[in-house]
Amino acid sequence: MPRQGASAPIPAVGQDGAPRSRRGLRTRATLIGAARTVFERDGYLDARITDIAKEAGVAAGSFYTYFDGKEEIFAALVETVQEDMLHPHVRERPEGDGAAAQIDAANREYLRAYKRNVRLMALFEQVAQIDEEFEVLRRKRGHAFITRNTNLIRRLQEEGKADTDIDPRVTALALSTMVSRMAYLVFVLGERIPFERLLENLNMIWVNALRLEEP
Amino acid sequence: MPRQGASAPIPAVGQDGAPRSRRGLRTRATLIGAARTVFERDGYLDARITDIAKEAGVAAGSFYTYFDGKEEIFAALVETVQEDMLHPHVRERPEGDGAAAQIDAANREYLRAYKRNVRLMALFEQVAQIDEEFEVLRRKRGHAFITRNTNLIRRLQEEGKADTDIDPRVTALALSTMVSRMAYLVFVLGERIPFERLLENLNMIWVNALRLEEP
Amino acid sequence: MPRQGASAPIPAVGQDGAPRSRRGLRTRATLIGAARTVFERDGYLDARITDIAKEAGVAAGSFYTYFDGKEEIFAALVETVQEDMLHPHVRERPEGDGAAAQIDAANREYLRAYKRNVRLMALFEQVAQIDEEFEVLRRKRGHAFITRNTNLIRRLQEEGKADTDIDPRVTALALSTMVSRMAYLVFVLGERIPFERLLENLNMIWVNALRLEEP
């Protein structure tokens, strides 16, 4: 579903709505796939529209039938992958389990998802740094995660399991930021820490930071 | 033999070493200053050599008397600022004080220094993301900091003040990363957390994470 | 992996192969024609890409749709002219005629072709001197000619018409070189020798050098 009611003054054809024909739909999808390949390979900055078109096997001009430029196709790419990245597969959150188990589950899923999509995550980090618009997007996405964690802390405090001296929002932000940045360090930049060791340490920091009562 | 293939890349004047005259020294410094202004104003990507030269009040060509391009002058800029950033002014670290006080001092200094140089720090983050060479540089600089913190944790463990179950290196890395990234979030991206609140929360996470014995 | 080092040199469109459309074909040809005009007028060194494009009536950038630079378009120019220069119109070589007649025919054709394309030949000489790549090319082309002459001499020796003390290869090379260089002296540098006198003298040197039996 393309974005609607965007702010662009005179939306290009491709922005206007979905392509009408089946062929158009296919071309658009092909372009997004090609964009992912090229972006992951060359980085956002070095990726040329020309190359994306070439990778997709269409003429350079055809690109503009569907997108207005690099930003637009990148946004479209983000959209197609968001599902997997935004909602990590934490469906079966062990509600009944202890707090530590919940934290482990959340961190484990986050790290796994990150690792599964390293190239993409690296790309997102890069683009967020380069294009303000995507920085905003990234933070919005992140805040869903933060809010969830803030609420988790609040609940634990209410249940008397976590230290009530703690500021739930700031702490949730700091600890989440820590996890996310460590994922970047390890999976993208190659800091040599084995997955399980990393996870254990992050979990322990969370548990200790919240001063969870040991059972 | 008539002519040779392209002759060996002849190192530009600016590569060889420092300028020979006082005037040259001054111009070089002026250029670095101008570069800082332009970089901070336009960002690394949009900064044009031309603008740096103009800002410095020299001819475009003069830039190349001292630097080979954007990367080079940026590297030079980093070097001139390193002093302030690399050695935070924590010389008078209260050795005798408790661990919590030491942590507070370190974090406070880090955050202060970061805040003092926000624009520059934002710039560094950006360039590290764009140019691999600077990512490497950044990590090298960072590791000095990490090592110091790793040793701090080890010492506290030996003194029986910190939990010995903790992995000093990974924990130091995670906690330091957290502080540094929070500084970025708050000072660069504008996440609204007052300085003291931020500091307190980070300190508390450190203290708790290490399970420091409360006196 | 975030970004990669400078991506592999992506072959320019013009390198890949011929233009895909008829229009492109025409433009490419126009550019080569313009290049010839400009090269012949300004010499290889002073010819600017800009001028070639202007002469062709296309935008400067369009040049790069077809060629990577001066060298490339010059190579293309050489190719289009080779036909005329490489195979002098001596098809109807009088096989049955005497050796002297054959030599005369060959030299006459060579000199004629040279004269017909003086400007171009001058250009080739110049470029061969400037760009090693073309020197190699020139020699390759020349060797076809030399080989033919070497074989001619061998045949004459076998038929008992030419002195067998003669080294066919070196002699063919020396005499061919002489003809070619004299053409340069006379037609390009303007050494004042009438065509027929030049031809007669060169012929006589060939005939004498091979000690051809006079019938």
Add this chain to the structure above:
Amino acid sequence: MPRQGASAPIPAVGQDGAPRSRRGLRTRATLIGAARTVFERDGYLDARITDIAKEAGVAAGSFYTYFDGKEEIFAALVETVQEDMLHPHVRERPEGDGAAAQIDAANREYLRAYKRNVRLMALFEQVAQIDEEFEVLRRKRGHAFITRNTNLIRRLQEEGKADTDIDPRVTALALSTMVSRMAYLVFVLGERIPFERLLENLNMIWVNALRLEEP
């Protein structure tokens, strides 16, 4: 002895006359030596004034105290080497010997001198091709040689030793050109012909071309 009464409108200081001081004389000579090194190494086109100055160990600006530019210093360089190149060491020409011996002596000396100064000769060829002024110079120098050979042929004809059907001037020019160009092919371009074989063949062509009576 610098050139006098040249046509330059406002001769630079260095062109005006010889440097006054001993130091100036030395610097000038050093520059010419450096120019030779750089020209031979990089070719005329790629040689930069800057590099010549650097090679000479003087400041870039000092170059202009003595020369007006590349052409000027090249001219000066030519002048300093002319002696060796212009008058090959054919002093002891065997006057009494037979014509064949004289030809051998002349060719041998020419080839030897050429080989001794390959780099320089290659340079001269290149510059003659690039700069019209030097082409003129080269031809002037060459004509001395041609004239001598023309006279040699005339003498032999008068003595009844050489064929009188031959045009002395054109033949002398053609044969001399042949020798000179073969030297270029073999010594500069690396055509693989051993010195003695080359010489013998050239001699034989001369002898046959003139139809010298065998003794």
Add this chain to the structure above:
DNA sequence: CATGAATGAGAGTTCATTCAT
């Protein structure tokens, strides 16, 4: 819808030459 040639503004660089010190 697709094609791909054409456009053209603009950045980076080089280096011969000048000139204040």
Add this chain to the structure above:
DNA sequence: GATGAATGAACTCTCATTCAT
């Protein structure tokens, strides 16, 4: 005379974007 920093005119080349076919 010597120095070497400063100058600035040229030129090359790139690539997003348009548009006629």
